[in-house]
Amino acid sequence: MTSLSDLPLRDNLVGQEPYGAPQDAVPISLNVNENTHPIPDPVIEDIVASLAEAVRGVNRYPDREFVELRTALAGYLGHGLTAEQLWAANGSNEVLQQILQAFGGPGRTLLSFSPTYSMYPLLASGTDTGWIDVPRPEGYALTPEFTVAALREHRPDIAILCGPNNPTGTPLDRDVVLAAYDAFDGILIVDEAYQEFDAERESSVALLPGRHRLLVSRTMSKAFAFAGVRLGYLAADPAVIDALRLVRLPYHLSALTQAAATAAIRHSGEMLATVADIREQRDRLATALTELGYEVHPSGANFLLVGGFADPTGAFETLRAQGILIRNLGIEGHLRLTVGTEPETTALIDAIAALGA
Incomplete structure (x- = not known):
């Protein structure tokens, strides 16, 4: 089977990997910073x-x-x-x-x-x-x-x-x-x-x-x-x-x-009506993880970069097995968590709390 190495790629593309994030049909997908709230009918x-x-x-x-x-x-x-x-x-x-x-x-x-x-x-x-x-x-x-x-x-x-x-x-x-x-x-x-x-x-x-x-x-x-x-x-x-x-x-x-x-x-008013709720859940998630002893970096977005994971890859896989997909970006000790709805945020907090149990 032909591979990339068999093709006459431009020199600056040799060895490159295409952009990609894990895609799984999980119940709670919080890995690519989407707005998880549905659009109003x-x-x-x-x-x-x-x-x-x-x-x-x-x-x-x-x-x-x-x-x-x-x-x-x-x-x-x-x-x-x-x-x-x-x-x-x-x-x-x-x-x-x-x-x-x-x-x-x-x-x-x-x-x-x-x-x-x-x-x-x-x-x-x-x-x-x-x-x-x-x-x-x-x-x-x-x-x-x-x-x-x-x-x-x-x-x-x-x-x-x-x-x-x-x-x-x-x-x-x-x-x-x-x-x-x-x-x-x-x-x-x-x-x-x-x-x-x-x-x-x-x-x-x-x-x-x-x-x-x-x-x-x-x-x-x-x-x-x-x-x-x-x-x-x-x-x-x-x-x-x-x-x-x-x-x-x-x-x-x-x-x-x-x-x-x-x-x-x-x-636009109706489409953006969820933004205030996302900010509220972001702050709630940040407070909960800080109380659990994690390092939560200041965020103006709909996600948090969180440090303090002794084994980020292990934590990522544990949450994935529970149907919660977040993002492991290879930053030492850190994972990125998209802010979801209130039930999704509750499930994420509970799952992370259980990691240290």
């Missing part, structure tokens, strides 16, 4: 009606510029944004890939601060962009001074600040973004996949005016409970949007994706 009905209408026209290509969706996204984000400042693709991963296709490539570099989202180096490899990994300071929080020093030392073409950061949950302060933007001449991406879960910090979208190299990436996969639809989006200067048009595939957003996402945004 009235919203489902409107989305289904929108899809039915869209299907009537699928013999034709969809709107290549998806103007209606971009207008809806601009209205959702606010801050005076217009459709010309919005872009979307099949998940924020594709948005980031398009950015690297437009601004990265051979001879150019992408920098970020680890541990962070594991797709960043894979996207760099896939676009022949050099990857610069700068370890985060103790406690994982970035400071303006630390960030500026790294950017001035390495002078990347593109830098990504993930806030709240995956997998640590660490919030990202505005002064770090401002300092980073002024520290180098490249493209600065702020990845806000989990922004809706941070009740204390305003989106970096507010910083866009006058900063044409600042790009803010968002997604409907998390807070909107829309992971299966695959809709990520970007707010940036109109010139950046024009640059992404150069690399996107024709008609890259299907008519069905456009219809479903536009309908969901019409119901």
Whole structure:
């Protein structure tokens, strides 16, 4: 049987592993930071009606510029944004890939601060962009001074600040973004996949005016409970949007994706009604695990990075055997736990408490 080693791969892809997280049909799946709350029935009905209408026209290509969706996204984000400042693709991963296709490539570099989202180096490899990994300071929080020093030392073409950061949950302060933007001449991406879960910090979208190299990436996969639809989006200067048009595939957003996402945004209040409950369960989970003696890192997201596991792999497998799937990312002594519903959180707390029994 032919294997990868038998194929003429590009040199920078040799030995690479594809992105992946364990997939199991378990009762409680808390490993990929989904919103585990169901979409309200009235919203489902409107989305289904929108899809039915869209299907009537699928013999034709969809709107290549998806103007209606971009207008809806601009209205959702606010801050005076217009459709010309919005872009979307099949998940924020594709948005980031398009950015690297437009601004990265051979001879150019992408920098970020680890541990962070594991797709960043894979996207760099896939676009022949050099990857610069700068370890985060103790406690994982970035400071303006630390960030500026790294950017001035390495002078990347593109830098990504993930806030709240995956997998640590660490919030990202505005002064770090401002300092980073002024520290180098490249493209600065702020990845806000989990922004809706941070009740204390305003989106970096507010910083866009006058900063044409600042790009803010968002997604409907998390807070909107829309992971299966695959809709990520970007707010940036109109010139950046024009640059992404150069690399996107024709008609890259299907008519069905456009219809479903536009309908969901019409119901953004209902779709986001679970966010407050998720924050409450996050804080409840953090308190319970702290009382059990674990180290819980501060989080502005819908997950917690928890340290203090003597055998993370063993704990992961024990919980998996009980029908609870979490994430083992190979961070010494740590596991990442997505925050679920109240019953799911109760089951997770009880299962972790039993590990020490």
